[in-house]
Amino acid sequence: MDAVEQQKVVSLDRGLFFVSYARADDLAFPPRVMVVPTQGHEGRMEIIMHPDASEPYLWAPNCGLMVRVNTPGTLQIQVQPMRTGGSRAAMVRIEPIPSGRAPLVAQSERAVLHANVAMGDLKVLGHVAGRGDVVVAPNAWIAGPTAPSRIEGIALDWPEKPVGLDIRYAVQFANGHAGSGKMVSLGTYAGTRGRALPITAVVLEISGVDGFEFVAEATFLNAATLRAVGKRVVLSGPASREPLVGIRIGVNRAVDNVVPAKPARQPVGSGRVRVFRSRAPKGVPSANEIGPPHGS
Structure with a gap:
């Protein structure tokens, strides 16, 4: 070989x-x-x-x-x-x-199988300066390396999220604006709209059901693209003050x-x-x- x-x-x-x-x-x-x-x-x-x-x-x-x-x-x-x-x-x-016959599956395994097929139901929203709200599927860029643009807020929505899985996230601003760093629950918007307040960091957390992790990439102004994988992900620029100009978020089975x-x-x-x-x-x-x- x-x-x-x-x-x-x-x-x-x-x-x-x-x-x-x-x-x-x-x-x-x-x-x-x-x-x-x-x-x-x-x-x-x-x-x-x-x-x-x-x-x-x-x-x-x-x-x-x-x-x-x-x-x-x-x-x-x-x-x-x-x-x-x-x-x-x-x-x-x-x-x-599976074959044509329905197999006997324990309830706990049903939840895992459901998680495998429902991952595509996750949606990521980003409020992009000059464009407004942009909604994408998992692992798709909002703005990003080929079309960088200031992102002022994000939200995650997952209607068919596996039972027992908990997702929280937060954004941070350079000037310590109210709400900076505050963790919010799935479906809640984190950030601002129309106030020209760029995001300088994103925090993602996933807990509860074992076997899930975030896979995220982010681009900050004049900085290399970052990639992070884990149950808790923190994305920020080299000086923690650079504006976020691109992000993509996905959830994988660990x-x-x-x-x-x-x-x-x-x-x-x-x-x-x-x-x-x-x-x-x-x-x-x-x-x-x-x-x-x-x-x-």
């Missing part, structure tokens, strides 16, 4: 699975992902690709393929950089597709187990392969993630 290649072997029970390329750190040169049965397990499963595809490769985020498993076996996920020294950081999701990869040789470049398996009825494994520590 190439020294810069990352791989993970995943055990799958009998069933039908959707394998999707969820995310890459380097969008300009995303690593390619190859999905194949492990050696000796080729007869246990079949890879179902797009009619125009000739090889089981996922070339960029939002690509996917199906895996039909007739007899329990193992699937190999390989991530390869697109150029020498390129990124190997990729997130791959493996989701079981993983249950973390298994560090152990490549045979020191890889070139930086990155990791992350494989997520959605929770499913009994007999289908739970979510997991692999990858070397950051900076490896």
Whole structure:
């Protein structure tokens, strides 16, 4: 195997699975992902690709393929950089597709499955100077690196939020204006409108149900784009006074187990392969993630 290649072997029970390329750190040169049965397990499963595809490769985020498993076996996920020294950081999701019969699922697992399908219901509002209120889906930019503009307030709305999940957030102003730093609940607007008061920091918190985390990026005037992941996220410029001119916010399912990869040789470049398996009825494994520590 190439020294810069990352791989993970995943055990799958009998069933039908959707394998999707969820995310890459380097969008300009995303690593390619190859999905194949492990050696000796080729007869246990079949890879179902797009009619125009000739090889089981996922070339960029939002690509996917199906895996039909007739007899329990193992699937190999390989991530390869697109150029020498390129990124190997990729997130791959493996989701079981239920059969025609409704499985018996415990109530606690029903809540998790519901969370997986309802994530797109999250909406992010930002009040942009000169444009007014802008509402976007998760992980979409409001203003941002390509169209920076002063943001004066934000609000999050999630009608189908999982029961027991608590989300709060706050914005801060450079001049200590009333309301600066005050945490508000989901659905509440934080900030001002039409008062030319730029936001200098954003705080996001998520608690309650385990397994959820914020993934957020922000651009502050004359500063590099910031990215933060966690249950509590704080975004601000280098001097904590720069105006916010772009933001995007998403919520991810955090993983249950973390298994560090152990490549045979020191890889070139930086990155990791992350494989997520959605929770499913009994007999289908739970979510997991692999990858070397950051900076490896």
